[in-house]
Structure formats: C-alpha cells, structure tokens
Amino acid sequence: MTTTPERLLLIIEDDEAFARTLNRSFERRGYRVLVAHSQDEAAALLAQHSPGYAVVDLKLKGNTSGLACVQLLHEHDPDMLIVVLTGFASIATAVEAIKLGAVQYLAKPSNSDDIEAAFGHVAGNAEIELTARSTSIKTLEWERIHAVLAETDFNISEAARRLGLHRRTLARKLEKQRVK
Structure with missing residues (x-):
C-alpha cells in the first residue's frame, strides 16, 4: 500500500531519542511519520x-x-522536500546537500518549528544581507576539513590521510569545533 505524500514525513536519524522527539512533535502537527x-x-x-x-x-x-x-x-521523488540537519555544519556539506536535492540545511540544535519553517522556505532570497567580514583562517581550515570529509564519505582515516594529518589530530579538531 502506497501512502500519499501530502503529510507523510520520513526522518532519517541515528540518535533514537532525537528521532522519537521529532516523531512525536511532527505527529502533533498532523504529519504521519516514518523513522x-x-x-x-x-x-x-x-x-x-x-x-x-x-x-x-x-x-x-x-x-x-x-x-x-x-x-x-x-532520486525516489525529485519533488520531496528534504531538510538536512547537522551538528557538523560547513559550507562544503551545505553546498553538496543542496546539489543533491535538499531544500534546506540546518545546524543542530534545530527543533520541529525550524524544520517546518525550512519546508516552507524553499525559494532563495536575493535580499539577504551580505556581510563585509572576511573569513578567518580557522573558518577556512574548518571548511577545508569538511570538504575533504564530504569527498571521503565521512571516512575520518581517509580524510586525515588526504589532509596530511594524523587520524587522532583530525578527530580532536572535529570534536573541538562541533556545533552543539
């Protein structure tokens, strides 16, 4: 039996407690939820x-x-509204997510209000304010690390090799910069 797409939501999340929280919250909003x-x-x-x-x-x-x-x-449905959540936000992974079909990319912590708003905000905004602040070396390093992680499908050992870092050094950098 196939369910209509109108209010059916698929959550792909390995943190079972967070998945349960999102599930309950979206069910209260009238969605049917699959996890x-x-x-x-x-x-x-x-x-x-x-x-x-x-x-x-x-x-x-x-x-x-x-x-x-x-x-x-x-690939399953090009019209599906897909929102990516991450505790490891970077420009590289945001760009890749959008290229692959996501409509929005949100850094954790995000709640069901943020996610539902992201479903409704699929068009770009040309009026967004541009910042004059230059990018710091730390930000550039962080973005390079995440670009390599995305290239290696988040294989830390391979990413460390490509970056010329010891695996533990890369793991420490990732834990230190984690978006909470």
Whole structure:
C-alpha cells in the first residue's frame, strides 16, 4: 500500500531519542511519520511509501553520510522536500546537500518549528544581507576539513590521510569545533 505524500514525513536519524522527539512533535502537527536509523532502513521504507517530506541527519552511525540518503530520496521523488540537519555544519556539506536535492540545511540544535519553517522556505532570497567580514583562517581550515570529509564519505582515516594529518589530530579538531 502506497501512502500519499501530502503529510507523510520520513526522518532519517541515528540518535533514537532525537528521532522519537521529532516523531512525536511532527505527529502533533498532523504529519504521519516514518523513522529510519540508516540508509538501508530508509530504502526499505521508500519501497512501500512515498513521503513528501524528509529530515536527514548529515552524519549517521558508522561514518555513513546523510548526503547519500539525500541522493536516494531525491532520486525516489525529485519533488520531496528534504531538510538536512547537522551538528557538523560547513559550507562544503551545505553546498553538496543542496546539489543533491535538499531544500534546506540546518545546524543542530534545530527543533520541529525550524524544520517546518525550512519546508516552507524553499525559494532563495536575493535580499539577504551580505556581510563585509572576511573569513578567518580557522573558518577556512574548518571548511577545508569538511570538504575533504564530504569527498571521503565521512571516512575520518581517509580524510586525515588526504589532509596530511594524523587520524587522532583530525578527530580532536572535529570534536573541538562541533556545533552543539
């Protein structure tokens, strides 16, 4: 049985407590919610359902990239409204998420209000204020690290090798800069 996409939401999140919280919150808003904790679970749900909305965590367990899930969802239905959530925000991963079919990219912590607003805000805004502030070296380093992480599907060992860093050094940098 296929469900209509109007108010069916797929949440792909490996943090079970956060997934439960989002699930309850969106059910109270009138959505029917499906939850997957991995790309494989998401693919199995897509075989039976056609959600119109999706929320995808960027970094899933086992260093699996949520970007692959975004690609899977967009291939399943190019009109699906996909929002990516991440505790590891970077320009590189934001650009890739949008290229792969996400309509918005939100840094954690984000709540269901933020996510629902993101579903409704799919067009760009040419009136957004541009900042004159230059980019710092730390920001450039952070963006380069995340670009390499995205290229390696979030494989920390391979990213460290490509960056010329020891794996533990890269892990420390990632933990130090984590967006909470």
